[in-house]
Amino acid sequence: MGDIESENQDIGNKIKGLAKNLLKEKEVDVIIGYTKGTVPLSASPVFITREEDVDKLLWNNLCYINLANYLAPRIPTLYDDEGQKLKVGIVAKGCVGRALIHLAVEKQIEIENIKMIGISCNGIINRKRIEKEIGEREILEMSILGNNIIVKGRDFEETFPFDEYMNELCKVCKVKSPPNVDGSCVGECLENPVIENDFNDISDFESKTSEEKWAYIKDTLSSCTRCYACREVCPMCYCNLCFVDQNKPIWFGKTTDFTDIFAFHFNRSMHLAGRCVSCGACSSVCPMGIDLNLITRKLEKIVKVRYNFTSGLDKETVPPMMSFSLDDNQEFMLEED
């Protein structure tokens, strides 16, 4: 493997080759992938149905959307004119694969009908961090040169080392390619992955005292506009009617009072315990730059430590939140953590 720049080229070419083949052999009707965005620091999810459009597909380090999200039943594009489900090919970095497998475990999709175009993800850029550091200057162009992120504007050019400006999640990621389940993956796939989890990305947060954590959470969540981009981008948030939208009766306040914002985010996070696949899309899309996956990662760690479970690695293991055993570790009922 060379540098990030050549890796991206390589991954992009592999995606195009596999996608072309899947469409040609009629193994799939539509490919969900990424294409170039119209603004810097973006990549846009795209649906490709014709072989000649395959060249629109690309891989860059801004493919932060978890494409598994598009397999939720609400997307009309994935049905033909008679309402029949289309066969779908999907460009899958590790966390997309994990999401698809976990959705299959939760019986939301049939993984046999999906072809993952497996790639070995080389990390997603923390675009919010770069945006904030650039501040009140407009970014007109972003490119990868070697192992650096080059950001250009009207009268500036800045270089950020890729390794450092990756999402914290990506720095510790151990599932860069999708696990291969039931032969659903072509390209770069993981066979029977056994992984050593690394939760270093949240060690700063964990080292805070309870008071400091609370202060941080209060401060960061208070800018939430409740646009629900975090929820809508999350492949695991597929409820037909989210608890926060239920209005007969209203369970949760809809205002931007801190208690209501807090209730939404913490309930959502709790629903993701043992389900979150650490794709970080929620943090990447938040218009206010809130680092939402900090909380879900903490929950992922708790589930890992207590139940030795990591979501989306295989189809057989029953997730802890979907099972009950009398031997379950329950000392946390009395413990302050």
Added chain:
Amino acid sequence: MSGEKMEIMILMKDQIPKLYNELSGEYNFFAPVKEKGYIAYRKISNPEEIELNYFNSKIPPKEILFPQMEVLFEFETDGKNVTEIKDRKDLDEKNILFGIRPCDAHSFDLLEKFFVFGDFQDEIFLKKRKNSLIIGIGCNSPKSTCFCTSLEGHPFQKDDTDVFLVDLGEKYLVEGVSDKGNNLLQQLSWLSKASKADIKKAQELAKKAEDLITTKLDLTNTSEILDSNFANEIWKEVSENCLGCGSCTFLCPTCTCFDVLDENAQYENRGRRIRIWDTCQFCLYTLHTSGHNPRDSNIERCRNRILHKFSYYPLNYDLIGCVGCGRCIQVCPVNNDLRTIINKINSIKINEEENVSA
């Protein structure tokens, strides 16, 4: 403008604290501040907070007049019935909105069109609007996603402001635009007069700013095309990758939808009626009690956002309901670019004409 034409004045940047100190007694002083890395308009209590170097705010300044959450009134009960309604007392307070960009200043006019439309006058919005004085500021360097000039706007358009500033580096050129603005300037007798060179420099900056706007959208026929293409296939394409979040509408200076609800603190015998921003992108929007929703999927929801701004606004108010600030373009998580959508819509007409001539 009535009476004599006011002279054009100069405000030195280091005089901003003086300006604040002189006005903050009479007015709530709202100004751009940097908050968690982004620009926001906030009521300030110290002129040091004002950020003078900025493109525009993340959330548009509409939130000053039409906040995301607003208490309409509070009430008391005897446990069963409402015994007292307490109306807002703060609506007569005077506000200065300092440092508003021309696009956002224009959005206040569009918002007003909505809040006076039909039989209902929204007293809360209108009172605040009437009591607000807008100090606008020209955009010396518009963003690549800005397109105000496609909407009869301009980075130096002062029409929708009361006082207009131009950033000349160390100082601002200050011009009274409305009577309200001119009266304010008369109060500020310490402002010095602008020189001819200052005025010339401001004109040059205006020209330079206009040239920096590279996004040009042709909106001449868009409303007409939309009118006859409600069921066009294009809507499927346009909504394909939309997630259905509300970020485009919550960051839009002209979106006005809101939801009204009562919150009852039952055991304290009191409650409040509030309104909060709503958006056509959410699944609850236009959901009927029967369970039917005429905007059941992303297709109808995305279409509604576009139609509202580029068809219904022109039909109802003879104005386009977009100011070209480009916030929705920058914020969309899936880069569903409004410019691309408009160009696709415009191409419907072109294709049809091609067919006719063929």
